[in-house]
Amino acid sequence: MAMTGPTARHFTVLSCGVSVRSMLRYLLHRVISLGLGLVAASVLIFAVVTLVPGDPASFMLGTGAQPETVAALRQQMGLDQPWPLRYLTWVGALLQGDFGQSLTYKTPVAGMIRDRMQVSLPLALMALVLAAAVAFPVGLFAASRRGRAGDVAVMGGTQLGIALPNFWFAMLLVLIFAVKLRWLPAGGFAGWGDPVAALKSLILPAIALALPQAAILARVLRSALIEQQGQDYIRTARAKGLSAGQTLRRHALRNAMIPVLTIMGMQFSFLLAGAIIIENVFYLPGLGRLIFQAISQRDLIVVQSAVLVLVAAVIAVTFLVDLAYAAIDPRLRQR
Amino acid sequence: MIRVRDLSVTIGDVPILRDIDLDLSPGLITGLVGESGSGKSMTALALMRLLPARARVQGRITLDRTDLTAMPERQMCRIRGRRISMIFQEPMTALNPLMTIGDQVAEVLRIHHDLDRAAALQRARERLDRVGLPAPRFPLTLFPHQLSGGQRQRVAIALAIAERPDLLIADEPTTALDVTTQAPILDLLRDLVRDEGMALLLITHDLAVVAGLADRVVVMKSGRIVEADRTEALFRTQSHPYTRDLFAASRHAPARATPRRDDAPLLSIREARRDYRLPGGGSLTAVDDVTLTIGRGESVGLVGESGCGKSTLTRAILGLDPLQAGQIRLDGQTIRAGHRMPPALRAQMQVVFQDPFDSFNPRWRVARLIAEPFHLTGRPPDWRDRVATVLSQVGLAPADADKYIHEFSGGQRQRIAIARALIIRPRLIVLDEAVSALDVRVRAQVLDLLADLRISHGLSYLFISHDLGVVRGVTDRVLVMEKGRIVEDGPAQQVIDRPDHPATRRLVAAMPRIPQDWTTGSYVPKYPRG
Numbered sequence: 001m002a003m004t005g006p007t008a009r010h011f012t013v014l015s016c017g018v019s020v021r022s023m024l025r026y027l028l029h030r031v032i033s034l035g036l037g038l039v040a041a042s043v044l045i046f047a048v049v050t051l052v053p054g055d056p057a058s059f060m061l062g063t064g065a066q067p068e069t070v071a072a073l074r075q076q077m078g079l080d081q082p083w084p085l086r087y088l089t090w091v092g093a094l095l096q097g098d099f100g101q102s103l104t105y106k107t108p109v110a111g112m113i114r115d116r117m118q119v120s121l122p123l124a125l126m127a128l129v130l131a132a133a134v135a136f137p138v139g140l141f142a143a144s145r146r147g148r149a150g151d152v153a154v155m156g157g158t159q160l161g162i163a164l165p166n167f168w169f170a171m172l173l174v175l176i177f178a179v180k181l182r183w184l185p186a187g188g189f190a191g192w193g194d195p196v197a198a199l200k201s202l203i204l205p206a207i208a209l210a211l212p213q214a215a216i217l218a219r220v221l222r223s224a225l226i227e228q229q230g231q232d233y234i235r236t237a238r239a240k241g242l243s244a245g246q247t248l249r250r251h252a253l254r255n256a257m258i259p260v261l262t263i264m265g266m267q268f269s270f271l272l273a274g275a276i277i278i279e280n281v282f283y284l285p286g287l288g289r290l291i292f293q294a295i296s297q298r299d300l301i302v303v304q305s306a307v308l309v310l311v312a313a314v315i316a317v318t319f320l321v322d323l324a325y326a327a328i329d330p331r332l333r334q335r
Numbered sequence: 336m337i338r339v340r341d342l343s344v345t346i347g348d349v350p351i352l353r354d355i356d357l358d359l360s361p362g363l364i365t366g367l368v369g370e371s372g373s374g375k376s377m378t379a380l381a382l383m384r385l386l387p388a389r390a391r392v393q394g395r396i397t398l399d400r401t402d403l404t405a406m407p408e409r410q411m412c413r414i415r416g417r418r419i420s421m422i423f424q425e426p427m428t429a430l431n432p433l434m435t436i437g438d439q440v441a442e443v444l445r446i447h448h449d450l451d452r453a454a455a456l457q458r459a460r461e462r463l464d465r466v467g468l469p470a471p472r473f474p475l476t477l478f479p480h481q482l483s484g485g486q487r488q489r490v491a492i493a494l495a496i497a498e499r500p501d502l503l504i505a506d507e508p509t510t511a512l513d514v515t516t517q518a519p520i521l522d523l524l525r526d527l528v529r530d531e532g533m534a535l536l537l538i539t540h541d542l543a544v545v546a547g548l549a550d551r552v553v554v555m556k557s558g559r560i561v562e563a564d565r566t567e568a569l570f571r572t573q574s575h576p577y578t579r580d581l582f583a584a585s586r587h588a589p590a591r592a593t594p595r596r597d598d599a600p601l602l603s604i605r606e607a608r609r610d611y612r613l614p615g616g617g618s619l620t621a622v623d624d625v626t627l628t629i630g631r632g633e634s635v636g637l638v639g640e641s642g643c644g645k646s647t648l649t650r651a652i653l654g655l656d657p658l659q660a661g662q663i664r665l666d667g668q669t670i671r672a673g674h675r676m677p678p679a680l681r682a683q684m685q686v687v688f689q690d691p692f693d694s695f696n697p698r699w700r701v702a703r704l705i706a707e708p709f710h711l712t713g714r715p716p717d718w719r720d721r722v723a724t725v726l727s728q729v730g731l732a733p734a735d736a737d738k739y740i741h742e743f744s745g746g747q748r749q750r751i752a753i754a755r756a757l758i759i760r761p762r763l764i765v766l767d768e769a770v771s772a773l774d775v776r777v778r779a780q781v782l783d784l785l786a787d788l789r790i791s792h793g794l795s796y797l798f799i800s801h802d803l804g805v806v807r808g809v810t811d812r813v814l815v816m817e818k819g820r821i822v823e824d825g826p827a828q829q830v831i832d833r834p835d836h837p838a839t840r841r842l843v844a845a846m847p848r849i850p851q852d853w854t855t856g857s858y859v860p861k862y863p864r865g
Contacts, residue, residue: 232428238385239423240443240494241416243408250442254433329433330478 023333026326034319041311042094046087049304055079060103060298073103077301099305104297109305112290117309119189119279120287123202124271127209128264134214139221144248146226154218161215170208170281177204187283205282209275213267220263224256231255257328265321269314336360337382337419337502337534342394344381344558351377351390352558359502359534364525366549366566367538368581370774371745374558375538379504382536383421384411398501417447420495424507426488430479436463436490437475443497459497466493466523484641485516492523499531506538513641513801518845521548540774542585543804543847546570554578570853580776587779588808589786599667600628601762601795602652607661608672609647621647623819625661629763634789634796636806636827638842639816645799648816649765652797654681666762682711685756687749689768694752695740701726701751702736708759725754728791729784746777750784757788763795771800782809803846807831815839 050056057073058065073079078086093100099109142154178186185201192198228234229252237247276288287306294302326332339357343350352374359365367375380386382396384403396403398418403411423429430439440459444450450458456475463473466489479487488508495503505524509517525548528535537549545552546566553563554575562575573579609622621644629635639645650656652663654676663670666683670676685708688694695704702722709718723733729750740748749769756764766785770778786809788794800806806813806827813830815823817838823830834840 232423232425233431235385235423236429236491236494237431239383239415239421241412241414241446242442243412246446251431251434255431331432331480 023326026333027323030319030322034315037315037318038312041315042091042308043087045304045308045311046090049300050079050083050086056300060300062298094305094308100301102294102299102302104294104299104302109302112302113287113306113309116285116287116290118192119202119284120272120275123206123209123275123284123286124268126202126206127213127271127275128268130206130210131213131217131267132264134210135217135221138214138218139225140248140253142218142222143225143229143252144245146229151222154222158215158219161211164211166208166212167277167281169211170205170278173204173208174281187281189282189284201282201284205275205278205284208278208281209271213271217260217263217267221256221260224259225252228252228255254328258325261321261324261328265317268317269310272313273310336399338395338397339378339382340395340397342378342381342392342396344377344386344390344392346387346390350558352381355381355394355560357553357560359536361501361532361534362528363551364528364535364537364549366545366552367536367555368540368542368545368552369555370540370581370776372557373555375555376506377558378555379421379506379536379538382419382502382504383415384408385415413447416443416495416500417498418500419502419504420498420500421504421506422488422491422495422508424510426484426491426511429491430487432479435476435478436468436473436482436493437477439490440494440497441475443494447498459493462493462497463490465527466490466496467519468493483516484512485520488512488516488520489523492520492527496527496531496533500533502534502536503527504536504538507540508537509544510539510541514803514845514847515640515841517544517847521847524548541847542570542582542775543849546849546853547847554581567853570849584775584779586804586808587775587782589779589783591786591811598631601631601633601666602629603627603664604652605662605664607648607651607658607663609644609651609656609659611647620819622651622658625819625821627814627821627824629795629797631762632789632793632795633812634798634810636810636813637797637799637816638801638803638806638813639838640842641801643816644819645816646767647819649686649767649797649799653684653686653765678711682708682759683761684763684765685759685761686765686767687752687756687769689771695748697740699739700736701738701740704740705736705751705755705758707755712759721758722754725757728757728788729754730780744777746773746781749773749777749781753781753784753788757792760792761794763797765797765799767799768801769798770805771802778805785809803831803842804848815842 055070055074057077057079058070061070061073078089081089090100097110099113101107102109102112105112138154138158142151145151174186177184184204185197186204187201189201190197225248229248231252233255234247234251237251238244242250273288273291275284275286276292278284279286279289287310291303291306291310293299294306337357337359339355339359342352342355342357344352355374355378357365357378367378369375377386381390381392382403384406386392392404394404398414403414406414430436434442437456437459440462441450441452441455444455444458445452448455460470460475463475464470468486468489473482473486479490482490492508503524508524509520512520521544524535524537527533537545539545549566551563552566552569554561554569554577556577562569562578564572569578570582573582604625604627607622607625608620611619611621613619623644625644625648627635637645637648647656651658654663654670657674657676658672660672662672663676665680668680670680702719705722705725706714706718709715715721719736722736726733726735731747731750731754735743735751740751743751752769753764770781773781782805785796789796796810798806798810810827812825813823813827814821815830815836815838817836823834823836823839825835830839831843834843
């Protein structure tokens, strides 16, 4: 076939060597925006905690505090120094793993966050994996039976899953699996010294957390699949001789993954810190409870560090989601 | 051999197809023509058994004495892609964007045979070579977005012919392509039919395409076949009034206005230049040192292959993208490179695009849609009266102002788009493939409307189209663009009948046409008609 000027030019631009280069450029862009995001987040958190009106030290100690105590804390927190220096000191210490001392517990914040993460991170991961494990088959099922009884049932069921308060569902789980059947512990977490016991104590909370997320994810997947099923390439796939189900799984599913991944990224971030109610129901020493306690105890040092860790986690997840987009969609690799 | 007998399809209570009889024999090309909604595509989908779920089918479709209409779906999946396959109109969206072209072709082979991936890819390679996408320039690892429209249509053809089917259905396979891409694709289809002994059902609204390719032609109207014959015989006799209507409309040229030549030009562009940075470095000069004029009341055609810079030039003329060098002079005022066009000047020009539906907000009533350009000039107190006036001018009723856009047909929507362009009384209307998506009879009406409006409103047109036949019929002067430059500029009929520049000659040569003597003189059929 004769290739004319513009087409030929177009084609050389897209030859393979360039596509590797543009993939690397895409990666570099994502890494730079990851770094910039972290810096911006640290500045913002620092600004909110230390630059807003009122003095952090007197805020932390409450209205009844002695002036000498406040002055001592101010000095300990370095509040007598100019703010750019304070920011750099704070970030410098963070980079060395020094998150400061908790005012309430008088222990290093880094250790506290690390301990809580050992609960929250596996819990969030388990909940997300569970949610996905339920949502994918359910979403595929509903999309393949669009408008029919199966679809209507799934839509009704997921609506219920979103509407049910998860603490109520959590208590139901406890009643059935802990109190009645005695398969799993009703609450508490004894650490990872005994991995089986640790996993067992996370199962019920993970299920409780996963239910609404699975319902949301299934609905997102269903609508993304239905949107894809209207596309021309699905018709091509049917004309090739694929059955409706094969078309859905082999062609529509991958194309529907972009919105699904976006939602999963958001869900993970939410599960990491938003599990506080479930943590309370199951007496789990998670990150959500730590932040809640720190706020009520006005322990700004803990709040500040924990929030930064969470923001960093969100940024890191966004980065991973971006990489997943590029893995799925070749067009993104070539931007 | 595929035989269709008494095929009728209804969806709900609406009859879609009625009593269709069709024989599709190996090695023969059958052209299926008719307007949108006539049932062409539904016939194809019925053959594929891919009709909407609510459709009810009666009659028989037999492939080697097996009735396909009664076949269980599981077995039908073994027929699709292997015995009967299909390519569609829109190559840009017909392929899975996330799969390599090699895997997409190989998938057909793997569904129907117990092949491993490597063996399937090897055969996919052969099929891609066959459709004109040879290694090493087109490796199997390419993704659809790395190919042009014509190349993607070749991939679609490769996967449709991968299994050497008995019947290939091509539904408007070249409608979305420009003429110079269309011609080699049509040649490829013809060669495939000859070499592989397939039957080809070619669905198109373009009579000239059928004339050049089909052995037999079937004309459909409102779900029925109104006429079927050998191509030449059908073209010469045109025994059904509807066929005659279609033929007349397809070569309709509206009355011409004579442009005033004495005045200074309405629009003049001098040494215009526009570069784009390409992804991955480098730059593309989309508009390269273009100088042109459009006179008052003049209709100027702009033609060229896709990617030649037509769209970029148009965007610059409309003030949507500033130029990087050169100047635009409109109605005595000059806009220099890099400057924004002031709204008052912008209001002198309006544009009508190809797809009437996509250029309207579906949640607005027609009155608001038509009044939209007033944001350039300020909305006058009598705007509702003016909406009513332009609606009547384009042949619609003033009461249509309160309707929504989905309540109108394609031709009516294009009339609304023209009304929207007229409302602020512009001097120049850019018609960007404005009649390309319309059926021939509707197209003829819209072209007449445009011709009338040009006289009554003293309008100038910049008429962008890939259809040289239409351009020849409706414009006074034609500009031919190639690689960002205007390479030929002259009276429309002269440029198209006696092209000078190689680019123009290529465009004209690629233009499908009905042989001159087929439609003149009488024809005595050599064979009994059936």
